[in-house]
Amino acid sequence: MLEVYTWEPNANSGKPLLMLKEKGVAFTHHYIDMGKREQHSPAYLALNPGGTVPTVIHDGQVLTESSPALEYLDAALEGPELRPRDPYLRWRMRRWIRFLDHEYCPALAMFGGAGASERMPAQEAAEIERQVRDIPIPERRRVWRLILAKQVPQGELAESSRRIAAGLERFERALAEYPYLGGPEYSLADIVAFITVYAMPLTRPQEVNDRKTPRYMDWFRRCHARPGTRAAFALGRGWVGERVAATRKLLGV
Ligand SMILES: N[C@@H](CCC(=O)N[C@@H](CS)C(=O)NCC(=O)O)C(=O)O
Known part of the structure; x- marks a missing residue:
């Protein structure tokens, strides 16, 4: 029995969707609508007190x-293995995942938050407090307060830009050594990266293009073409589908 509580096939929320479609394992998808803040509802908090998606229940x-x-899921479930067996390559996969989770993806999320903040209407402080009061993790509450108050600090955005630029060089170097981030085969490192960066050729065309980042672009094309990737994106209900279609068109896949 496998149940996935999550939102769109996007960033952390999309990781188990992409991975399970890649392995070809059946599961029940419980859609948690982040637009309606369902991740902060009492029913969801009873499942995951941190109030973030995804949550997976297996047996x-x-x-x-x-x-x-x-x-855990790769070890516990049937389907193609997505962790290299070779100890060096497994280290390489884990080092990539750590870099993505701690540095790279939060930098991209900072821009996502800043964009959302710009689109939001100005709100009274009391209304902002009402909206953040159910967020259980203090750091998350702080970030949401800044986004809702349209006060994302410029310094944070500058540091995020630096990390994104440095990360692009890192992708290019790694993909010169092996076709995938963890080594010769597609692995969890590619899944963790791709589900967050999948639209970068579309959203950052000045930095991510065939001239400046040819190996990264080739990796995008190969990842977008995978049947598991297509099946995972088909689970989206919102804006992800349009963004994926536009990215594929640009990539010619
Ligand atoms: N460290 C957690 C982070 C999960 C996370 O931040 N998910 C985002 C969606 S991609 C989320 O739930 N955001 C809700 C919020 O910040 O309120 C994990 O890897 O599962």
């Missing part, structure tokens, strides 16, 4: 924290 085990959950 009664409740799994939170998406990247360790992927390692």
Whole structure:
């Protein structure tokens, strides 16, 4: 029995969707609508007190924290193995996942938050407090308060830009050594990266293009073409589908 509580096939939320479609394992998808803040509802908090998606339940085990959950699922379920057996390559995969979870993806999320903040109407402080009061993790509450108050600090955005630029060089170097991030085969490192960066050729065309990042572009094309990737994106109900279609068109896949 495998149940996935999550939102769109996007970033952390999408990691188990992409991974399970890649493995070809059946599961029940419970859609948690982040637009309606369902991740902060009492019913969801009873499942995952951190109030973040995804949460996976496998044979009664409740799994939170998406990247360790992927390692658990890869070990526990049938289907192609997505962790290299070679100890060096497994280290390489884990080093990539750590870099993505701690540095790269939060930098991209900072821009996502800033964009959302710009689109929001100005709100009174009391209304902002009402909206953040159910967020259980203090750091998350702080970030949401800044986004809702349209006060995302410029310094944070500058640091995020630096990390994104440095990360692009890192992708290019790694993909010169092996076709995938963890080594010769597609692995959890590619899944963790791709589900967050899948639209970068579309959203950052000045930095991510065939001239400046040819190996990264080739990796995008190969990842977008995978049947598991297509099946995972088909689970989207919102804006992800349009963004994926536009990215594929640009890539010619
Ligand atoms: N460390 C957690 C982070 C999960 C996470 O931040 N998920 C985002 C969606 S991609 C979320 O739930 N955001 C809700 C919020 O910040 O309120 C994990 O890897 O599972």
